[in-house]
Amino acid sequence: MNITNPKIERYVMKALPPRDKVLREMEQYARKHAFPIIGPMVGRFLSQLALITGAKRILELGSGYGYSAYWFAGGMKKGGKIICTDLSEENRARAIEFFKRGGFGPMLEYHVGDALEIAEQLKGPFDIILNDIDKIDYPRALETAIPRLRKGGIFVTDNVLWSGRIFHKKKTAESKAILEFNRRLFSSKKIFSSILPVRDGLAIAVKAD
Numbered sequence: 001m002n003i004t005n006p007k008i009e010r011y012v013m014k015a016l017p018p019r020d021k022v023l024r025e026m027e028q029y030a031r032k033h034a035f036p037i038i039g040p041m042v043g044r045f046l047s048q049l050a051l052i053t054g055a056k057r058i059l060e061l062g063s064g065y066g067y068s069a070y071w072f073a074g075g076m077k078k079g080g081k082i083i084c085t086d087l088s089e090e091n092r093a094r095a096i097e098f099f100k101r102g103g104f105g106p107m108l109e110y111h112v113g114d115a116l117e118i119a120e121q122l123k124g125p126f127d128i129i130l131n132d133i134d135k136i137d138y139p140r141a142l143e144t145a146i147p148r149l150r151k152g153g154i155f156v157t158d159n160v161l162w163s164g165r166i167f168h169k170k171k172t173a174e175s176k177a178i179l180e181f182n183r184r185l186f187s188s189k190k191i192f193s194s195i196l197p198v199r200d201g202l203a204i205a206v207k208a209d
């Protein structure tokens with residue numbers, strides 16, 4: 001199921017300004033290896049969020065080889081830190097290389113292991129937290145992330161419409177987890193949330209006072 005009308009998607013993708021060499025290579029890598037990245041439409045939005053909030057510390061849960069993190073870095077001032085997490089050592093090595101080549105090397109801190117366990121050990125607060133781990137863990141990710149955000153900080157979650165699979169009659173464990181996550185997103189008094197039907201559905205939650 002297309003979340004966005006394909007005509008509109010094509011128009012916006014074409015209208016986007018060209019990306020730098022490193023981002024283009026990262027996108028090429030995703031195409032070649034069928035690696036799920038947030039893509040340039042959402043990527044620009046992440047840069048904007050970093051700019052709008054003046055983010056100095058960003059945490060990512062599920063960073064892959066650093067594509068989404070690279071967009072965040074582009075919206076942060078030098079001296080900012082982006083803390084990445086992923087299960088894969090190879091993804092870490094690739095991210096370090098891409099960041100170095102893009103001139104963002106000193107901004108990157110990358111931990112390998114379970115994102116939620118790592119997050120529990122990290123000292124907050126963070127200005128922005130991105131959640132893009134295995135969907136089954138989304139409800140737990142919300143509970144882990146919110147206490148680690150500063151007041152007014154932003155919790156971003158990808159794939160909350162799951163290509164429309166959440167509407168299937170027979171729901172997978174992932175679909176059920178996403179639906180539970182979305183329910184908590186709007187029932188929690190600690191955050192003020194919305195779902196943007198962009199790409200695969202992007203949830204934005206602001207930590208309330």
Ligand SMILES: C[S@@+](CC[C@H](N)C(=O)[O-])C[C@H]1O[C@@H](n2cnc3c(N)ncnc32)[C@H](O)[C@@H]1O
Pocket residue numbers: 036037038039061062063064065066067068069085086087088091113114115116132133134137
């Ligand atoms: C969709 S990809 C992330 C893409 C990245 N955010 C981007 O757009 O460039 C999801 C990544 O999360 C990692 N992952 C999934 N579950 C995880 C967990 N519990 N802890 C850490 N990493 C996890 C996977 O290894 C994979 O690289």
